[in-house]
Amino acid sequence: IxxxxxxxxxxxxxxxxxxxxxxxxxxxxFYALHWYRWETAKSPEALFVMTLNGDxxxxxxxxxxxxxKEGYSYLYIKGSQPEDSATYLCAFGVNRDxxxxxxxxxxxxxxx
Amino acid sequence: xxxxxxxxxxxxxxxxxDVELRCDPISGHTALYWYRQRLGQGLEFLxxxxxxxxxxxxxxxxxxxxxxxxxxxxSTLTIQRTQQEDSAVYLCASSLVGFRGLDQPQHxxxxxxxxxx
Numbered sequence: 513i514x515x516x517x518x519x520x521x522x523x524x525x526x527x528x529x530x531x532x533x534x535x536x537x538x539x540x541x542f543y544a545l546h547w548y549r550w551e552t553a554k555s556p557e558a559l560f561v562m563t564l565n566g567d568x569x570x571x572x573x574x575x576x577x578x579x580x581k582e583g584y585s586y587l588y589i590k591g592s593q594p595e596d597s598a599t600y601l602c603a604f605g606v607n608r609d610x611x612x613x614x615x616x617x618x619x620x621x622x623x624x
Numbered sequence: 625x626x627x628x629x630x631x632x633x634x635x636x637x638x639x640x641x642d643v644e645l646r647c648d649p650i651s652g653h654t655a656l657y658w659y660r661q662r663l664g665q666g667l668e669f670l671x672x673x674x675x676x677x678x679x680x681x682x683x684x685x686x687x688x689x690x691x692x693x694x695x696x697x698x699s700t701l702t703i704q705r706t707q708q709e710d711s712a713v714y715l716c717a718s719s720l721v722g723f724r725g726l727d728q729p730q731h732x733x734x735x736x737x738x739x740x741x
Contacts, residue, residue: 543726543727546730548730555628555715555732555733555734556715556732558730558731560729605726605727611669612657612726613669614659614666614667615666616665617666
């Protein structure tokens, strides 16, 4: 059974601090790794899609790295702001199937 | 419209009834996905369409679930003889096809909240 694990499950961060969290996925049958931000009462919004080992992507204060050999991706947020409060989902695209498997997310709360 | 549109936004029905959920993807997006999120759970992949064909239907939780897509546009997810465990938010997403659709960002609709009494 293919499983995507995200840690921590929940995180409280002081406004202005930087933070990061992890997505772990099977290193075999890798095709792509997605990150999404899901704010309350909204639909998930795509942040990054990465396909190559060593990929690094950046969007404003948010960046992500990918290690396909060891099966993990990190999402970094620099200088957290209240609008960063959301659930961050990662999803693993499986090479042998046409499936995408989502983790349960990391719920980030930014404290003023 | 500019985004993925789902209808209805909310549906309450009695156990045993059939329901049909609709998804209008972004124009030009040939890949379409259905997910569900049950209370306290993560996003569960149900099915993926490339054009109007679904290469893999094994994510559908039971044979009461079926999905169709007309051309490269609207998709419907049908649940027959609904059960209480079918209560969930059903999300649809679309993307450009890329290579097998897995390497393109997905654009999500607002979901249909289904409640089975």
